Amino acid sequence: MARLRAELAAGPGPLRVFSLQSNYLMGAPPSTAPLTAHPAVTVTDDETYAMRHVRVDPAQLAGPDDPVLRALDDYLEGLYPSQWLPAPSGLPALADLRLLLSEDFAALGVHLEADRDLPAGWEQHPARSVPHLVERCARHHGLGEDAAALYLMLLALPDPTDRRVKEWTGWKPARFKAATAELAATPLVVRASRDRAGRALFVPGPWQERPAPNLPLEAAKLALLPALGSRRAAGHLAAVPAVPVPLLFERAWDRAVPPAAR
Structure with a gap:
């Protein structure tokens, strides 16, 4: 946990949270323009696999309760299952990012270090x-x-x-x-x-x-x-x-x- 927090504090740059793809039945996903209006969010094209990757820069967020994370949640909820793909972990990474940004999660790492002496x-x-x-x-x-x-x-x-x-x-x-x-x-x-x-x-x-x-x-x-x-x-x-x-x-x-x- 401490290592992950340290890497986050060092500014790893934008992290992929999920990817988008068009579907011949459901069509293209909704526009991401309202999301990319926030400096923390970027969308990059992947021409090889015909998809777009939604990325979030943790350094541009105010914390785990930043409104842009709620906007990303709302956007993801509005997609059809065939219009999105998970992050490389195999999961939507928004909740994981919230955990890493949380002071409670940081406190848990410190606590576990101290608890091993009990x-x-x-x-x-x-x-x-x-x-x-x-x-x-x-x-x-x-x-x-x-x-x-x-x-x-x-x-x-x-x-x-x-x-x-x-x-x-x-x-x-x-x-x-x-x-x-x-x-x-x-x-x-x-x-x-x-x-x-x-x-x-x-x-x-x-x-x-x-x-x-x-x-x-x-x-x-x-x-x-x-x-x-x-x-x-x-x-x-x-x-x-x-x-x-x-x-x-x-x-x-x-x-x-x-x-x-x-």
Whole structure:
């Protein structure tokens, strides 16, 4: 990650994000003139393969939220499948570019370097990564520490299946069952049966289905994860955080219990 960020900072020049081609049934793609009006975007002709490559210069962008990236997203969404081709990676590279420009992604690289000096263990277990937050959650909601840790995993993580929670925590079945029962007795979660969820407890709110192999998840978590959604440029992204896991827990807690409510 650090190397990729360093290369980006060195100004690699325009990067190909996707390519365009004409189709004898659907015709030529829409004009790219509104896109190339921005100095970050160029379109080059490839006469050998009869296509045009859309390129973006990261040095000309204000960051991962630059409006030109949203304009490129909108343009890509409006194309027929036969009118565009992915970047050399085999994927639309807009979401990848956003990740590389993100300060959260840079922080993740720094965090992983520091974390290798800590005792072995899963960061998904809040008792290891954010023990202070487990104590705060337990005190605020009147929970035992195991139930509080389970609640934080359900609140923040995209894939807290029963099997994975047991793996992350090392809890034996009896301990997991006790934590689940304690948390289920509160209004903090709902118990339900949902296809492919791999768990029975959920944070209340809308539910977001996702095509396999991605797991469905609470819709509120989408704001905590990198550019997830149904747009083409993000369709290849796995539902994993692009931010240090301790910071992910902190953000999820702040969303659930704003400081003014503590």
